[in-house]
Amino acid sequence: MFKRRKQQMVYCDECGGRFKLRPQVEKIKDDIERVHFVCKHCKHDYTAYYTNNYIKQKQKEIREVGMRDIKKRMEIEKEIKAEMNNLRRKYE
Ligand SMILES: [Zn+2]
DSSP, X not given: OOOOOOOOEEEOTTTOOEEEOOOXXXXXXXXXXXXXXXXXXXXXXXXXXXXXXXXXXXXXXXXXXXXXXXXXXXXXXXXXXXXXXXXXXXXX
């Protein structure tokens, strides 16, 4: 028996096909990046989320906080979510 590397399988909303989730990063402009993945069957392009330096900084803060301070952690997560929504509105 050999172990297979676990990879998330998802179903495509457009064609119903099943494919491996392989996120790719596309540069939008300046520090803004779009993380997305493409259905291998119908080539439909799904946006996972947008990110920028601000969000990366916040994600770093979350790693530093860890599980020591849940309240702080939730605050930062809220800030990340708000910024991701902003970017999505702007660039989608
Ligand atoms: Zn598809």
